Amino acid sequence: MLSALLQGEALTATELALEAGVSPSTASSHLTRLVSGGVIAVERQGRHRYFRLFDHEIATLLEQLHVIASRGSSMRRGPSDPALRIARVCYDHLAGERGVWLLDRLRAAKFLTGRDGCALSAEGEAFFIRMGIDVEELSNARRTFARTCLDWSERRHHLGGALGAAILDRIFALRWARRDRMSRAISFSPHGERALRQLFTR
Numbered sequence: 001m002l003s004a005l006l007q008g009e010a011l012t013a014t015e016l017a018l019e020a021g022v023s024p025s026t027a028s029s030h031l032t033r034l035v036s037g038g039v040i041a042v043e044r045q046g047r048h049r050y051f052r053l054f055d056h057e058i059a060t061l062l063e064q065l066h067v068i069a070s071r072g073s074s075m076r077r078g079p080s081d082p083a084l085r086i087a088r089v090c091y092d093h094l095a096g097e098r099g100v101w102l103l104d105r106l107r108a109a110k111f112l113t114g115r116d117g118c119a120l121s122a123e124g125e126a127f128f129i130r131m132g133i134d135v136e137e138l139s140n141a142r143r144t145f146a147r148t149c150l151d152w153s154e155r156r157h158h159l160g161g162a163l164g165a166a167i168l169d170r171i172f173a174l175r176w177a178r179r180d181r182m183s184r185a186i187s188f189s190p191h192g193e194r195a196l197r198q199l200f201t202r
Contacts, residue, residue, distance in 0.1 A: 099158030
């Protein structure tokens with residue numbers, strides 16, 4: 001059930017039961033415990049109740065638990081679906097091969113620096129402004145500006161936090177990529193692939 005919520009959407013108990021392949025009563029019992037434990041939050045709208053992950057930190061933890069759960073396994077790590085391995089949503093930011101590649105490029109260009117490689121440089125600020133991201137607004141948000149998130153399939157970091165979410169929002173707004181409505185996969189168009197790479201060749 002929790003994996004279904006990593007898409008960043010809110011789902012009903014019935015939808016989550018179908019995703020998990022369990023009975024509605026079993027799903028309800030688990031959801032009650034998860035809500036009381038602060039793992040998920042519930043929102044009411046009319047007669048319906050919608051469940052979502054409590055926050056981005058829970059999403060990051062779940063992504064890292066996928067890594068731990070696969071340790072010692074001789075099977076191929078990460079998702080078997082090639083599309084999910086290439087690019088996917090991790091709560092609200094870009095993960096998979098494209099997400100790891102993006103963080104590598106941002107650091108190589110010195111747009112993100114510092115000990116943890118998540119501190120915004122002056123060049124980085126100018127870069128994101130050109131990209132159409134309001135850096136000042138993100139800096140004043142209550143959420144962590146930028147943080148690393150260990151990628152489930154790549155076993156390396158991709159970019160999370162408010163900046164990671166803003167980058168993915170911008171990618172969607174520019175129509176460089178779209179989300180698969182049936183999974184967490186993100187599909188880049190050929191134009192989007194070129195445009196993303198060209199950001200680092202100017």
